[in-house]
Amino acid sequence: MNTETNNGRSIAATLTEMKIELLDFLDTRIELLKTELQEKLKILKSAAPLGALGALLLGTAYLLFTLALVSLVVVAFQGNPYRWFFAFLIVGFAWAVFGGIAAYFAQRELKMNPLLPQRTIEVLKGDKSWIEAEVKNQA
Secondary structure, three states: OOOOOOOOOOHHHHHHHHHHHHHHHHHHHHHHHHHHHHHHHHHHHHHHHHHEEEEEEEEHHHHHHHHHHHHHHHHOOOOOOOOHHHHHHHHHHHHHHHHHHHHHHHHHHHHOOOOOOOHHHHHHHHHHHHHHHHHHHHH
């Protein structure tokens, strides 16, 4: 059985070299993915509190609008002045505006920096194209 190739290297040495190159290739891609995911986690850590604040303020606005409606019904039946209704309405509107602004900034941050690891995906697509080209060249 011939274990030598034309360049004087054995098949086992060639396979060992291929294994090492494959492991280096995978290590590089895994490190790229880890780095990109860490960057995305930083972005998520900054956007999550804004999203939570937006949800809290919009929830408060909902409760205040509900109280305003309740106070309107109470005023309609008790003949009280409308001052409580307008107070709840103004405060509810202010909380809705502030909550909407916070939610907008959180959404904008996530749109500007999507959570998918784009660089890793692009590198893997390039690797796929390269491998397909190499297979075609060998065939």
